[in-house]
Amino acid sequence: MSFCRIHRVYSNGIGNMAEENIIMDNGYEDIEKVEGTVDVEGKSKQTLAILALIIGILALVCCCFKYVQLIFGIAAVVLGILSIKNGETDGKAMAIIGIVCGGLGILLGVLGMIIGAALVAAFKGASDILGFSSDELGDILNNL
C-alpha cells in the first residue's frame, strides 16, 4: 500500500489563491480542502489605498510637529490619487478618506505656518518701532 500527501498551491497572480491537499492511497486521489484558506477571487490589491488611509490619519493628528504634518498630508493625497488611478476599486472609500484627511492636514499645516510667520513678523515690526529688542518686548507683554 502506498501513501503520499501532496500539497498544491494555486495562484493566478492577481490574488486568487487556493490550496489543496491531495492524498494518494494506492493510486487513488482524494482531494482534501485545507481549512482556513482565504479565497480572494476578484478582489484587487488595496495596498496604496490602505497606506493613504493610515498616513491620512497621521497627518490629521500630527499637527504638533511642524513639517511632519505637511509631509504626511502630501503623501496621503498622492497615494490616494495613485490608488484611484491604478484602479483599486475595492479600496476607493479608503483612498478618498485618506485624500480628505491628508488635505485637511496640509491645510492646517499651511495655516499654522502662515499665521505663525505673520505673528513673528508683526512682533518683530512692533519691537523695531517701539525701540525694544524682541526679548524685552516679550517680557513687557508677559507682565501685562
Next chain:
Amino acid sequence: MKKRLGEVDDVFYKLCIAALAAIAAAVLLYLCTGFSILSIKYPCFFYYATGLYCPGCGGVRSVKALLRGDLWQSFIDYPPTLYFIVVFGIFTVKCFLRRHGKWEFKAKKDGAVLPYIYAGIGLIIVQWIIKLVAQIGFGYTWIR
C-alpha cells in the same frame, strides 16, 4: 494551523502588533532606566502658532490620565484615545484567535474593521470642532 487574514485585516493586525511591541519597549525602558517617554514635552506647533487647538491636541494628556487610571479625564482630554484602544484591542484579539486559535468565527468580509476606523476619524473631527467652539465662542480652556 495558521490561517490567512484578508489584505486589509492583515495590514491593520500587523500595525496593532507593532504598536503593542512599541508599548512593551517603552515599558521596558521605564522599568530598566526609569526614563518615561511621556515625560518629554510635546509643544503643539499649531497651538503655539495660532492659539487654536489642533485635531490631535490632548492626546498625550489623555494617555497620561489613562495610565493614572483616570478614565473620565482621559475621555475629556481626548475621546478618540479610549475609542481606538477598545476598537483595536478587540480587533487584535479577534485576529489573533482567527489566525492561531481553534475557534471558527463566522466568515467575515475583509475590512470589517474599516467602518469603526471611519467612525474614529469622525470622532476626531467632531471633538476638535467642539473644542474650537468652546475656545472661540465661550473662551473655555479645554486642555489645562
